[in-house]
Amino acid sequence: MLSSNPNKVSLTALPPLALYIHFPWCEKKCPYCDFNSHQIKEGMNKAGFDEARYIKALIADLETELPNIWGRQVHSIFIGGGTPSLLSAEGMDQLLCAIRARVNLEPDAEITMEANPGSVEAEKLAGFAKAGINRVSLGIQSFQDEQLKALGRIHNGAEAKRAIEIAMQHFKSVNLDLMYGLPKQSLEAAKADVEMALSFKTPHLSFYNLTLEPNTYFANFPPQLPSDDEVDAIFEQNVDLLLKAGYKRYEVSAYAQKNQECKHNLNYWRFGDYIGIGAGAHGKVSYPDRITRQVRERHPDAYMQAMESKGNALIESKVIEPKDLPFEFMLNTLRLTDGVATNTFSERTGLPLSVISQSLAQACDKKLLDENPSQLKATPLGMRYLNNLQELFLD
Known part of the structure; x- marks a missing residue:
C-alpha cells in the first residue's frame, strides 16, 4: 500500500526502465553547446578517439548497474552525445550485442542514435541499422548555409538534405532537430527551414529555441539574436505550419505524426527510470522504498581510467x-x-x-x-x- 507519510517513499510498482548511453566526442564543439562533448584529437588515430577502450568501459559500466535492475526489462535505448555516429558500425554492433547479452531488452525496443549530417555515410548507416539501430535523430538545426556557419556546424544545407535521404532509406523512424531564434534570423528564413524539413515527411521533428547557455562560446561572445517578440512570432508561425502538416505537439519541443512519439523521451517526461552509462551520464533508478540518482565521471579520459582502475566511474549516487x-x-x-x-x-x-x-x-x-x-x-x-x-x- 502507498504510505500516507509525506516524508517516506513507498512505491507499489516500479516504473518502466530505459538505457541511456553517452558518447562524449564530436568533430567540432559548437559555440552554443553545453552538453558534455569533447572535440576529437587530431593525429591520435583515424577516428580521433580510442573506440575499443571506450566500448570496453561502457560494457563494464553497464555490468555495475545489473544488480540494481535484476528482473526488469529495458524498453528503449538512446545513444546520445557528442556525435555517436562517429562510432564504427562494427563498434556499434559489438556494443549492442553486449547489451543484449546482459539485460532483458524488449524484443521491439526503440533504439535511437544521434547523428551529425556531416558524419553520415550511406554504408555506415546501413551498418548501424544492421547492428540494431532503428531510430536516428539528425542534428540538422538549419538548411541555410549562412545560418549553419554562424552556428559552427560542420555540414552545409546540401549535406543536411542528403543525410535525411540516406537515413530514411535505412531506418523506420527519423527525427530532425531544428533550431529557431538563430542569429539575425528573419520570419521568412525560419519558415523556409520548417517547410524544407516538412518536405521530407519524417515522422518526428524537434523544434528548439537557441538559448545562450553558461560556459559556452556564445555566452561569452553573444551573437546578434532576434528580439523576444521576433522569436515569439517565429515560434507561432512555425508551430502553425507543423500542426497543419499533421504533426502534434506532444512536448515543449517535440512534434510527431500519429503514434510516432519518441518512446525513450516519453519515459523521461513521465518520470520513468533509466540507467545512464558513459562519460558524464546521469541515471535514475527506483526501488520500493527510495528513488536514486547517479552521475558518472564527466571527462572521457577520467571516465575510462576510473572504470579500469576502480571498476566504477560514479562521482555521485544519492537518494532523492x-x-x-x-x-x-x-x-x-x-x-x-x-x-x-x-x-x-x-x-x-x-x-x-x-x-x-x-x-x-x-x-x-x-x-x-x-x-x-x-x-x-x-x-x-x-x-x-x-x-x-x-x-x-x-x-
Missing part, C-alpha cells in the same frame, strides 16, 4: 529526498502537452497526492493548470509560462 520529488516529477511531466493521469504522481513518487494539494490549488487559481482532477496538465497559458508553473512545486 521525498521533499524534492514533487518538483522533480512536475519538472518533467508538465512538459507534456497532454500531461499525465493524476494517479501517476503517487505511482512514480511513492508519495500521497496531498503533499502537493496546496500547489495544485495555486496553479489552478493562476489558470496555469487544467482543473480536471483526473489529469495533471498545463493549460495553454501554463505551457507558455512553464517555468512559473513548475516553480510552484518547489519545496
